[in-house]
Amino acid sequence: MENRPLEYDYTVAKLFMFMTIVLGVVGMLIGVILAFELAFPGLNTMLGSGVAEYTSFGRLRPLHTDSIIFGFVLSGIFTSWYYIGQRVLKVSMSESKFLMFIGKLHFGLYAVGVVAIVASLLLGYTTSKEYAEFEWPIDIVVVLIWVLFGISIFGLIGIRREKSLYISIWYFIANFLGVAMLYVFNNMEIPTYFASGGHGDILHSVSMYAGTNDAMVQWWYGHNAVAFVLTVPIIAIMYYFLPKESGQAIYSYKLSLLSFWGLMFVYLWAGGHHLIYSTVPDWVQSMGSVFSVVLILPSWGSAINMLLTMKGEWQQVAASPLIKFMILASTFYMFSTLEGPIQAIKSVNAIAHFTDWIVGHVHDGALGWVGFVVIAAIYHMAPRVFKREIYSKSLMSTQFWIQTLGIVLYFTSMWIAGITQGMMWRAHDEFGNLAYSFIDTVTVLHPYYAIRGVGGLLYLVGFLMFAYNIYKTMSARPVEEYELQNASPMGA
Amino acid sequence: MSIAELQAYGYVAAMVVLVFVTYGYAYHLYTKKKDANGKDYEDYSNMALRDDLTDTPVSARSEHKEK
Ligand code: HEM
Ligand code: HEM
Numbered sequence: 139m140e141n142r143p144l145e146y147d148y149t150v151a152k153l154f155m156f157m158t159i160v161l162g163v164v165g166m167l168i169g170v171i172l173a174f175e176l177a178f179p180g181l182n183t184m185l186g187s188g189v190a191e192y193t194s195f196g197r198l199r200p201l202h203t204d205s206i207i208f209g210f211v212l213s214g215i216f217t218s219w220y221y222i223g224q225r226v227l228k229v230s231m232s233e234s235k236f237l238m239f240i241g242k243l244h245f246g247l248y249a250v251g252v253v254a255i256v257a258s259l260l261l262g263y264t265t266s267k268e269y270a271e272f273e274w275p276i277d278i279v280v281v282l283i284w285v286l287f288g289i290s291i292f293g294l295i296g297i298r299r300e301k302s303l304y305i306s307i308w309y310f311i312a313n314f315l316g317v318a319m320l321y322v323f324n325n326m327e328i329p330t331y332f333a334s335g336g337h338g339d340i341l342h343s344v345s346m347y348a349g350t351n352d353a354m355v356q357w358w359y360g361h362n363a364v365a366f367v368l369t370v371p372i373i374a375i376m377y378y379f380l381p382k383e384s385g386q387a388i389y390s391y392k393l394s395l396l397s398f399w400g401l402m403f404v405y406l407w408a409g410g411h412h413l414i415y416s417t418v419p420d421w422v423q424s425m426g427s428v429f430s431v432v433l434i435l436p437s438w439g440s441a442i443n444m445l446l447t448m449k450g451e452w453q454q455v456a457a458s459p460l461i462k463f464m465i466l467a468s469t470f471y472m473f474s475t476l477e478g479p480i481q482a483i484k485s486v487n488a489i490a491h492f493t494d495w496i497v498g499h500v501h502d503g504a505l506g507w508v509g510f511v512v513i514a515a516i517y518h519m520a521p522r523v524f525k526r527e528i529y530s531k532s533l534m535s536t537q538f539w540i541q542t543l544g545i546v547l548y549f550t551s552m553w554i555a556g557i558t559q560g561m562m563w564r565a566h567d568e569f570g571n572l573a574y575s576f577i578d579t580v581t582v583l584h585p586y587y588a589i590r591g592v593g594g595l596l597y598l599v600g601f602l603m604f605a606y607n608i609y610k611t612m613s614a615r616p617v618e619e620y621e622l623q624n625a626s627p628m629g630a
Numbered sequence: 631m632s633i634a635e636l637q638a639y640g641y642v643a644a645m646v647v648l649v650f651v652t653y654g655y656a657y658h659l660y661t662k663k664k665d666a667n668g669k670d671y672e673d674y675s676n677m678a679l680r681d682d683l684t685d686t687p688v689s690a691r692s693e694h695k696e697k
Pocket of ligand 1: 408
């Protein structure tokens with residue numbers, strides 16, 4: 139042991155990697171079930187009406203959003219942090235027993251949190267605030283998990299060899315600080331059992347905010363959950379893995395700094411776009427709209443920077459399925475950050491709000507951008523972590539095309555469904571009577587819901603291929619250090 | 631002046647300041663091209679490209695080396 143050269147230690151990264159894959163399968167499977175339940179409502183009682191409570195759309199929907207966002211995506215972020223952090227700071231976790239312990243504790247507590255969340259949501263415990271459904275004891279566990287993540291980030295920064303912080307580290311820090319602030323403020327709640335002197339369910343709580351205030355805090359949080367979980371850390375991951383895998387320096391490091399501050403400055407003010415035409419003050423709505431449109435600039439700043447990193451190297455996109463994932467992801471990032479601002483314009487939102495177009499927007503960002511980046515990151519890390527080549531390149535390519543087709547089916551069907559819905563709801567005759575009743579829209583939308591279900595199923599099938607590929611990678615051909623410089627080694 | 635008006639003026643002032651700061655930063659980055667230590671900003675990309683434990687850091691933390 140004494141003379142072994144110092145190496146990066148990926149123990150914790152590996153643990154989170156397994157978690158990412160398991161929760162990805164769970165979350166996407168539930169997504170597919172939900173999609174088919176919407177198309178074929180009979181499925182709500184697929185296991186009999188006795189257990190309908192557990193299989194119904196209402197019970198499963200928060201389980202999908204939470205297991206995907208705080209399960210799959212967040213584990214992917216943690217995996218990447220425990221990998222990228224060491225490398226760009228040039229310090230190994232094995233150099234600090236303390237940080238190693240914190241990392242393992244972080245994972246352990248996270249696993250406990252996952253079990254608690256899945257169980258409580260299945261049993262129907264919820265605060266009914268979207269993306270903040272967890273009841274108060276779980277919120278406390280979440281805060282502890284987050285504190286451990288913070289110790290791990292700042293601890294590693296404290297013992298670093300590289301003085302400057304690479305741009306990805308800035309984004310990880312923003313992810314940490316942003317979520318900490320948002321989560322604590324939005325989840326201020328009073329456990330009713332204690333406040334009432336022992337009445338009711340011990341897990342139940344009520345928010346400290348009421349009515350419109352609650353809505354504003356909720357969407358300040360909800361929108362920034364998009365910002366600080368589905369955007370900021372994903373950019374962190376991209377800014378490391380794209381240059382590394384392609385061997386190209388970031389197109390413009392200056393642009394990455396500039397769009398970082400742009401994003402930080404603008405994102406926090408855009409949450410009002412979720413509450414257009416609601417009871418919140420008009421100026422909050424206008425501010426939300428205006429800032430949403432301005433948000434195109436820093437978003438495209440990052441996206442263009444990613445795409446131009448491939449300047450003169452476009453043959454790599456054709457040659458490597460791994461680069462394909464990343465480039466398509468950047469494109470989808472541009473796409474959803476153009477679509478979002480359009481939906482935030484008041485007159486457009488009048489049609490789009492409450493419709494499937496929003497769900498379409500969510501998933502072209504989620505599947506195309508977030509999902510693909512997490513998948514690409516794990517594909518790049520797997521050979522380095524296991525010291526083996528990726529089991530199969532052709533399987534990876536097939537996965538790419540199947541999933542891309544799935545995404546296209548998903549968002550196109552939701553566009554048509556959403557706009558049809560929006561137009562039908564507002565259509566009226568010359569006397570102002572509504573032209574359609576709700577059930578008319580349901581009938582018309584049925585085929586599109588079925589198409590979305592098929593699209594989602596394809597994405598899930600692709601993800602299972604990914605899981606299999608990573609599983610087989612663990613016993614594939616061992617590789618030498620020099621093969622791991624840039625492009626990841628792949629078997630046929 | 632009511633609190634709402636104060637908020638509104640404060641808000642506009644903050645916007646103007648932040649817009650100037652952001653554009654100022656952009657101007658600084660693209661005219662100076664180098665940071666206070668005389669290092670070209672673009673060199674920092676190498677933190678990702680040369681990230682083996684044995685690679686030399688882009689800017690080493692000297693205190694750390696002495697230990
Ligand atoms: C410039 C960037 C973006 C802007 C301005 C924007 C704007 C919007 C707007 C206007 C809505 C609809 C609100 C409503 O009427 O209900 C929305 C919903 C949503 N967006 Fe975006 N979006 C952006 C980027 C993204 C990205 C990159 C993602 C990542 C996956 C994303 C995820 C979501 C989610 C999850 C919702 C649904 C929230 C809910 O109702 O539960 N957005 N966005
Ligand atoms: C196999 C892939 C997936 C399928 C089939 C799927 C399906 C669904 C369905 C059917 C809904 C409910 C829509 C409604 O209430 O009308 C939903 C909601 C949602 N899903 Fe997915 N999903 C998938 C993957 C993902 C991924 C990877 C993410 C995030 C990274 C995600 C994030 C969300 C969010 C945030 C919502 C709430 C949207 C809103 O409130 O507007 N989903 N999904």
